[in-house]
Amino acid sequence: MMDTHKKTLIVFSGDLDRAVAAFIIANGAAAMGDEVTMFFTFWGLSILRKPHPPSHKRSFLQSLFGRMMASGPKQLGISKMNFGGLGAAMLRRVMQQQNASSLEELMTTAKEQGIKMLACTMSMDVMGFRPEDLIDGLDFVGVASYLAEADEANVNLFV
Amino acid sequence: MMDTHKKTLIVFSGDLDRAVAAFIIANGAAAMGDEVTMFFTFWGLSILRKPHPPSHKRSFLQSLFGRMMASGPKQLGISKMNFGGLGAAMLRRVMQQQNASSLEELMTTAKEQGIKMLACTMSMDVMGFRPEDLIDGLDFVGVASYLAEADEANVNLFV
Amino acid sequence: MMDTHKKTLIVFSGDLDRAVAAFIIANGAAAMGDEVTMFFTFWGLSILRKPHPPSHKRSFLQSLFGRMMASGPKQLGISKMNFGGLGAAMLRRVMQQQNASSLEELMTTAKEQGIKMLACTMSMDVMGFRPEDLIDGLDFVGVASYLAEADEANVNLFV
Incomplete structure (x- = not known):
């Protein structure tokens, strides 16, 4: 059944x-009364990382990925003209x-508006992230759960 | 209500x-009789820039962004193997x-086919673009207008 | 008409x-009983290339593109932190x-599940790829065929 008031974003x-x-x-959709689900996978998980997560055992490659990926919003680069973070700092400043x-702030608003945030467990396994490495309030699910949500939505985007 | 003959692209x-x-x-969708809306945001605005816009006051960071971003189709790079514009020139040549x-030509056809082109005002503010910096025939709107269009469409893509 | 059990991916x-x-x-969608269509275009065609295709005549620029693009899954890089293929090797290893x-393996499963795989003929012309350069079991179509599939689907993504 089609629900015209649901949106999903991968x-x-x-x-x-892209995160912004x-x-x-x-x-925007939530403010218009829509139900919204965001499914974070692969690099998207870095948006959800705590800056100082509890340490735990990971494989060598997982540690390497972990150290190379951003830990939360403040460390994210931008997709073009990042120049080692300078572009990202510029974008943050000009937005301010x-x-x-x-x-x-956008993430806080999303929580306040009840946007459902799903973290992809398969990606977490690959990257070596545990639930305690990520911010609170997430559901930990596989791709089937995303697909079930998308089936009920009228707008589905891959960002 | 679902309109099966409408498409939107962010x-x-x-x-x-990606622009091509x-x-x-x-x-393609417009040629098949579909109503099509394109919503240009962030770097996508550079596709719409005039090569020689009227000068106006911008903040230092906005000028910097403005100078670093392409001014219209001829200056766009490609997402892979751009090599300072060489890849883009190669792609243009081989397409020709x-x-x-x-x-x-694709943009001219889009206009002729009545494709609705929306420019994201929030991105324009951040980048320091004014309506006169961009090509004619655009509507200047926020994300709510895009969402209203997407609600009426059966295919919605994020490019 | 809306078919709630069809998905398309560009x-x-x-x-x-991104290919993974x-x-x-x-x-995932096919396992849940959905009909799935994948439309491969531009760089996406490199996923479908045979490692050792029969040689044929191409223009100079087409040969150049052909040599610079990956030939099949084993040669693909990753979108971030590729470091000349090291990142891709790391990702493959950690996934293993x-x-x-x-x-x-995912591609084999896709075939076994009857996922329809379409190769964009316009991109093939630009890149100088012929059907015999690509893996078996593909349909060779234009954007209109993709759009016809998307019109019947309830989830359409651009990856």
């Missing part, structure tokens, strides 16, 4: 600019000057 | 290859050799 | 990580350690 990217776009769309919400 | 990317793909899909429409 | 990207994501979603299916 957040595959871990770029600041995803949350602006998600918050224009009174646009920061990614952290 | 054009987030400012890469030549977006316009080919959009023009194969009698594929250039991005400029 | 595979534009030729990155290993696309096939996991596609296989976690008993996640490789891209090759």
Whole structure:
């Protein structure tokens, strides 16, 4: 059955600019009364990481991935012209000057609006992330759960 | 209500290859009788820039972004193997050799087919673009307008 | 008419990580009984290339593109932190350690599940690929065929 008031977004990217776009769309839809589900997978998980997670055992490659991936919104780069983080800092600054919400603020709004945030367990296994490495309030699910949500939505985007 | 003859595309990317793909899909759908809406945001705005816009006051960071972003189709890079523009030039040349429409031609066709082109005002504010910096025939809207269009469409893509 | 049990994916990207994501979603949907169509275009065609295709005449630029693009799953890079293929090798290895299916295995499953795989003929012309350069079991079509499939689907993604 079709529910015209549900939206889903797959957040595959871990770029600041794409993450901001995803949350602006998600918050916009929620503000219009839509039910919204975001499914974070692959690099998208880096948006959800705590800056200082409890340490735990990982394989060598998982540690390497973990150290190379951003830990939360403040460390994200941008998809173009990042120049080792300079571009991301520029984007954050210019958004602030224009009174646009920061990614952290957008994420807080998303929680307040009841947007459902799903973390992909298969990606977590590959990257070596445990639930305690990520922010609170997530559901930990596989791709089948995303697909069940998408089946009920009228707009589904891959970011 | 579901309208099975409407399509929307979010054009987030400012890469030549992705822009070409977006316009080919959009023009293909319009040629089949579909109503099509394209929502240009973030780097996607660079596709719409005039090469020589009137000068106006911008913040330092906005000028920097403005100078670093492409000004219209001819300056766009490609998402892979760009090599400082060489890859983009190669792609343009090989498309021409194969009698594929250039991005400029695809954009003209889009206009002729009545494809609705929306420019994201929030991104314009961040990047420091004014309506006169962009090509004619655009609507200037926020994400809510995109979402209203997507609600009426049966295919919605994020490019 | 809306068929709630059909999904389409445009595979534009030729990155290993994005290709894996696309096939996991596609296989997940097929396992749930959905009809699934994947439309491979631009860099996405590199996923479908045979490692040693028969040689044929191409233009200089087509040969150059052909030599620079990956030939099949084993040569794909990843969208972030590729470091000349090291990142891709790391991802393949860590996926193996976690008993996640490789891209090759995911592609075999896709075929076994009857997922329809379409190769974009316009991109093939531009890149200089012929049907014999690509794996077996593909349909060779234009964007109109993709759009006809998407019109019947309830989830359509651009990867």
